[in-house]
Amino acid sequence: MQEKLLSVINSVxxxxxxxxxxxLNPNADLRNDLELDSISLAELVALIDNRFGVDINAxxxxxxxxxxxxxxxx
Amino acid sequence: xxxxxxxxxxxxxxxxxVYWFVLDKNFRWQNLFLWIASYVFYGWWDWRFLFxxxxxxxxxxxxxxxxxxxxxxxxxxxxxxxxxxxxxGFFKYFNFFSESFAALFANFGVQVDPFVLKxxxxxxxxxxxxxxxxYTIDVYKKQMEPTTDFIQMMAFVSFFPQLVAGPIExxxxxxxxxxxxxxxxxxxAIDGSRQILWGFFxxxxxxxxxxxxxxxxxxxxxxxxxxxxxxxxxxxAFQIYGDFSGxxxxxxxxxxxxxxxxxxxxxxxxxSTSMSEMWRKWHISLSxxxxxxxxxxxxxxxxxxxRNGIVTALICTFLVLGLWHGANWTFVxxxxxxxxxxxxxxxxxxxxxQKNKFINNxxxxxxxxxxxxxxxxxxxxIFFRAQSVSQAFSYFKGIFSAEFFPKSPVGWSSFYxxxxxxxxxxxxxxxxxxxxxxxxxxHVKSKPLRWAFYxxxxxxxxxxxxxQQDFIYFQF
Numbered sequence: 001m002q003e004k005l006l007s008v009i010n011s012v013x014x015x016x017x018x019x020x021x022x023x024l025n026p027n028a029d030l031r032n033d034l035e036l037d038s039i040s041l042a043e044l045v046a047l048i049d050n051r052f053g054v055d056i057n058a059x060x061x062x063x064x065x066x067x068x069x070x071x072x073x074x
Numbered sequence: 075x076x077x078x079x080x081x082x083x084x085x086x087x088x089x090x091x092v093y094w095f096v097l098d099k100n101f102r103w104q105n106l107f108l109w110i111a112s113y114v115f116y117g118w119w120d121w122r123f124l125f126x127x128x129x130x131x132x133x134x135x136x137x138x139x140x141x142x143x144x145x146x147x148x149x150x151x152x153x154x155x156x157x158x159x160x161x162x163g164f165f166k167y168f169n170f171f172s173e174s175f176a177a178l179f180a181n182f183g184v185q186v187d188p189f190v191l192k193x194x195x196x197x198x199x200x201x202x203x204x205x206x207x208x209y210t211i212d213v214y215k216k217q218m219e220p221t222t223d224f225i226q227m228m229a230f231v232s233f234f235p236q237l238v239a240g241p242i243e244x245x246x247x248x249x250x251x252x253x254x255x256x257x258x259x260x261x262x263a264i265d266g267s268r269q270i271l272w273g274f275f276x277x278x279x280x281x282x283x284x285x286x287x288x289x290x291x292x293x294x295x296x297x298x299x300x301x302x303x304x305x306x307x308x309x310x311a312f313q314i315y316g317d318f319s320g321x322x323x324x325x326x327x328x329x330x331x332x333x334x335x336x337x338x339x340x341x342x343x344x345x346s347t348s349m350s351e352m353w354r355k356w357h358i359s360l361s362x363x364x365x366x367x368x369x370x371x372x373x374x375x376x377x378x379x380x381r382n383g384i385v386t387a388l389i390c391t392f393l394v395l396g397l398w399h400g401a402n403w404t405f406v407x408x409x410x411x412x413x414x415x416x417x418x419x420x421x422x423x424x425x426x427x428q429k430n431k432f433i434n435n436x437x438x439x440x441x442x443x444x445x446x447x448x449x450x451x452x453x454x455x456i457f458f459r460a461q462s463v464s465q466a467f468s469y470f471k472g473i474f475s476a477e478f479f480p481k482s483p484v485g486w487s488s489f490y491x492x493x494x495x496x497x498x499x500x501x502x503x504x505x506x507x508x509x510x511x512x513x514x515x516x517h518v519k520s521k522p523l524r525w526a527f528y529x530x531x532x533x534x535x536x537x538x539x540x541x542q543q544d545f546i547y548f549q550f
Contacts, residue, residue: 015424016427017423017425037350037354039384040423042373043384045373046374046378046383046384047377
């Protein structure tokens with residue numbers, strides 16, 4: 001699951017013209033550290049929904065990579 | 075009751091005195107008093123529409139409790155959406171859609187008389203409807219507990235500093251502030267007063283001085299030179315910024331004087347270097363509302379189509395945002411233009427970043443980004459201000475085809491004055507662009523210097539205020 005998530009995040013980062021990441025840091029803030037804006041975040045949420053079948057925004061907005069991991073592991 | 079009127083000044087002195095010195099720390103009595111004061115404030119325009127405000131708040135209060143008792147049942151959410159949006163649709167959009175359908179049928183040769191209602195648009199209906207809706211949506215999504223205190227709910231929806239033109243506050247942020255004791259803090263009150271003063275400067279000196287010049291130019295664009303048309307668009311951009319962000323500054327300051335914190339609504343948008351950034355900094359409470367309650371739900375349906383789905387969601391969201399401003403095709407074009415530009419920036423962001431890396435000069439990329447953003451914004455402003463889409467297009471045509479300089483003499487002194495104060499505004503805001511608002515001078519250590527700034531600003535306002543105008547966003 002972790003590799004698949006890394007690939008999804010990197011796909012959004014690549015589409016945004018941002019540098020890819022090599023590993024998942026649960027404390028990494030999606031906006032401040034990964035520099036994703038609200039539109040790219042929506043792309044990430046939609047992509048995760050497609051790949052994992054999980055709406056990670058259902059219980060409120062996600063802020064960190066760890067938030068995504070937690071919601072996917074439930 | 076205009077914030078810039080003597081009536082409001084008197085009203086607020088009474089409210090402030092009773093709120094802090096008579097009711098002191100009994101927050102329940104303060105809430106009741108705020109509810110009554112807010113209804114007086116609103117009823118000053120037209121007391122007949124108080125019942126709509128009361129109805130909207132009461133219905134959502136009851137629905138919130140029903141949602142708590144029956145978790146997960148969508149019927150109460152649907153009822154709230156239909157009721158609030160139905161009310162907004164009836165008062166704001168009924169005639170627009172009726173006339174548009176009649177025009178559509180006329181294109182196919184079918185003559186239909188549009189059924190037009192003689193209804194007055196209740197002031198601020200778009201603002202308090204969205205604010206009240208945020209309560210039921212958040213309760214439904216379990217992002218907050220519903221309030222069981224009717225007076226708190228009434229005071230929250232009708233809170234007079236932001237009732238008629240925002241910021242559109244989220245229930246989960248503002249409502250809890252009604253449920254606790256507010257303490258009068260000197261520093262907070264001083265900060266609020268500074269923000270009010272800055273709001274007055276923006277509204278009375280910038281917006282009210284630009285307004286008559288803009289009105290003259292937009293009254294008959296076909297008779298204007300190309301230069302005057304460009305100046306008209308620039309001045310309107312500053313008129314609306316001074317007017318709306320000035321209102322927000324006053325609202326935030328007044329709320330602070332009453333011990334409340336409202337969300338920042340403008341973050342120096344005219345220094346933005348992209349349209350996406352502009353929308354993150356302009357009318358923040360509306361754009362974040364649209365992000366959470368329109369864009370995000372749409373992406374749930376369109377997200378499966380990948381990036382094209384996101385683009386579709388963006389354009390749909392901006393069309394709604396445009397129409398939110400008013401029942402006129404000019405606002406639909408305004409929304410469409412912004413939707414297309416923000417969507418383009420999103421779609422080509424990789425190429426934009428690569429281009430910026432290639433140029434490798436932050437100053438050049440920032441200036442070129444700013445120039446493009448401001449140009450696109452001015453195009454949008456022309457749609458926003460024009461009476462009709464055809465007038466907007468004739469305005470654009472005039473910019474490119476009319477004589478560049480005006481033939482007849484122009485009273486330039488009023489223009490020089492407006493541009494001088496715009497330059498002052500930009501200069502002060504640029505230096506304070508990392509602060510909460512333009513006139514945030516708490517970092518100035520010298521007390522006499524701070525007071526000197528207050529007096530300079532105060533006398534600038536008193537000596538240079540334009541003729542009093544309504545706030546533009548009241549009509550929305």
